[in-house]
Structure formats: C-alpha cells, structure tokens
Amino acid sequence: MTSSQTAILGAGVMGETLLSGLVRAGRRVDHLLVGEKRAERAAELTDRYGVAVLDNVEAARRADTIALVVKPQDMADLLAEIAPVLGPGKLLVSLAAGITTAFIESCVPAGVAVVRVMPNTPALVDEGMAGISPGSSVTDDQLAEAEGLLASVGRVVRIPERQQDAVTAISGSGPAYIFYVVESMIEAGVHLGLPRTTATELVIQTLVGSAKMLRETGTHPTVLREQVTSPAGTTAAALRELEVHKVRAAFLAAMESARDRSRELAEGS
Ligand SMILES: NC(=O)C1=CN([C@@H]2O[C@H](COP(=O)(O)OP(=O)(O)OC[C@H]3O[C@@H](n4cnc5c(N)ncnc54)[C@H](O)[C@@H]3O)[C@@H](O)[C@H]2O)C=CC1
C-alpha cells in the first residue's frame, strides 16, 4: 500500500464514491485529503470517514496524487487555484467528463503528469468500470498509481484518449440507462397489477441474474436472448413491440448524444 498522500478535490457523488472505495480498500485515512467547496458537505465527509478536509491549495501542496472530481465547468477555476503549488512529480487524475489531458496540461506547469479517467457509480459497490488514458508526460509508475485508485473499486481498461467520449457515453453514463430500464419495468409490473414491492424484487433479481449469466457464461447476449424467446411465445411478442417502438435505435441515438455532449464539455459549454 502506498504511503504517499492522495487528495480528492471535489467530493460530491463521484468524489465520495472514490473516497469510500479507497477507505474500503484499506487506504489509511491519514493518507487521504479532501478539498470541498461546500462547508456542510466537507463536515459530513469528516464525520463519515474521519478524513481531513483542507483548502484545495493546501491539499494539492501536500499530496503527490491529486484526483480532480469537480464538474467539467469548474475545472479551469480549480486548476488556476492549485497551479502555483504544482510541479514535476505531481500526478493529476481527472475524472471529469469531456476535459482533455491537453487542456489540463495547458493550465498547469510543465512536467505535471496528467491522467484522464472515466469511472462510473457502481464503484460504490466495488463493481465500477473505468477507462483510463495517460497525458503527454506520465511515467509507468504514475499510470499504475492512477490505475490502482480505480482498480480498488472495480475494473479498469487502458484506452486511447480519443475513445474517452465514447466510453463516457457507454459506461460513464451507462448506469443511468440501466436504472431507467429498471424503473420502466417496475412501472410496467405495477401496470399489470403486481404489488410494487413484488415488481421491484422481480426486476432487480432478473437484472442481477442476467448480468451474472453474461459474465459467467461468456455467451453472446444475442444467444442468451434467443434462449428466452420461445417460438410464437411471450418474449417474441414483447420484443416485437420494442422493435416497433425503435428502442434499439433510441439507444444508439441516446449514446451518440452523450458522446457529443462529452465533446461539448471539452469546449467549456
Ligand atoms: N456522477 C457520475 O456518475 C459521474 C461523474 N463523473 C465526473 O465526476 C465529476 C463530478 O461529478 P459529480 O460527483 O456527479 O458532481 P457533484 O456536483 O456531485 O460533485 C462536485 C463537487 O465538487 C465540489 N466543487 C465544485 N467546485 C469546487 C472547487 N473549486 N473546489 C472544491 N470542490 C469543488 C462541489 O461542491 C461538489 O460537491 C464531473 O466532472 C463528472 O463529469 C464521471 C463519471 C461518472
């Protein structure tokens, strides 16, 4: 376990997800620092984890690895604030959608290592999926350090940075699409007359079971779907309606839109 200090600047949903994962993974709380603009949120995190909350500049000065977990729109101001205490040897790990390593490098002194990551919220239960890409001056050890932060809360894949907007659209935003499908199926169950608690249990266990089949059998989803679809049966009737309502096309359009929005965030809008 590393003995160096890690700072998390911006401790909202994703910042706390990373913080809690590092704590669960056995990272010593006195090796973790938090910078958080909202005082009441900072107090909440100190209460919950016993972690020290400092101002951003002090946290960035003390830490070797600095996770940037503010909204993309807040990134330029945060970098301007901490740039004076950055220099070679510091590692910045950005979790922000859209923001490129080139942009971050342009805001900080030369020689600062920058790694771009796109995580997702299932990291909260150690089932996260993260895509990770190094900037222009990252050593193997620094990339491994950044990878280790995310590996403590799930899986990590190294990807070329040009794929980050697509990764954001698929796995970064992905849990929201799954939760949306789950909500829709529960509502449908209620519509069909099931008690809400029953519908909820049926849908969640079906989701978990299906996910486990995908992972454990390694069978292609098309084959698994065909196995459920009896000739002239109930599933075929349902799938025909999904095709009529262009659900597959809607998923493609939705993810293209997320990819495009990630690109726009890079331009500060
Ligand atoms: N929520 C998610 O599922 C995912 C979020 N992300 C990325 O993580 C980043 C954060 O997103 P969320 O946690 O959802 O947003 P959030 O709004 O919950 O958290 C952002 C936090 O940053 C704090 N903050 C803002 N400016 C600050 C500053 N200058 N210094 C210190 N703290 C500051 C805010 O008070 C807030 O607590 C975004 O860039 C987003 O693109 C990436 C993948 C998934």
Ligand SMILES: O=C(O)[C@@H]1CCC=N1
């Ligand atoms: O919605 C967003 O912009 C962030 C990035 C990926 C998931 N949540």
